[in-house]
Amino acid sequence: MQGERTPIVSGNWKMNNNHFEAIQCVQKLAYLLQKDDFDAVDVTIHPPFTDLRSMQTLIDADQLRIKLGAQNCHHEEKGAFTGEVSPLFLAKLGVQYVIVGHSERRELFGETDDFVARKVVAVQKHGMTPILCVGETLAEREAGLTLDKVKTQIRAALAKRTAEQVKSMVIAYEPIWAIGTGKNASPQDAQEVIAAIREEVASLISRPAAQAVRIQYGGSVKAGTIAEIMRMPDIDGVLVGGASLDPTEFARIVQYRRHAV
């Protein structure tokens, strides 16, 4: 934990878990997590859109401290955008966090930096927190372009944001080559890139914004790797894909403070 910044552990289920499976998964997770865990760490889950209403009902009925997240949204509130999901509607469902610019959206669905920047604005307009994903491909890393890539993504996404707006955001550094591959950036490598992102926020926005914004690492995080990652001074949490589908594993990730390194 870094100063005043509350750690945040987020589970991105991607296109997994129908709404029946989602209910079971969250009930088990809620059973495994204790008050102390929620006092120390913000826990967000990001189910598919079709699960959100069931998740909202469960979280409300059982007064769970798990926070509801979405995996994406459109930047417009309504209109002729067949198949898209409105940030206004997500807010109505009790969604508090929205992943924006995940590399799968950027790489597989052609989302540009400009499109991602509009979503950041829309998510905050509706009182939700964007989790802005940035990260490089393996080819970019091998060409020494990691910092150029992530700084360009950060500059584009934050261009229209004030210091106060940036302070309340979450950024996720996710090297694309580490997502779903079982390969991790080393904690030191992740720390180096995340420190550079923080510096970029300082020069672009302000030093206080850079100190306040929470920055996660994402890429094949497991219960066995989390503790060392969280020892890095600039890393405030993790965005977890595959390992978040198993409530036991995900609970152990949230409970990283209890593990010996």
Ligand code: PEP
């Ligand atoms: C992700 O989906 O953002 C992610 C980091 O996935 P995984 O943990 O499976 O690499």
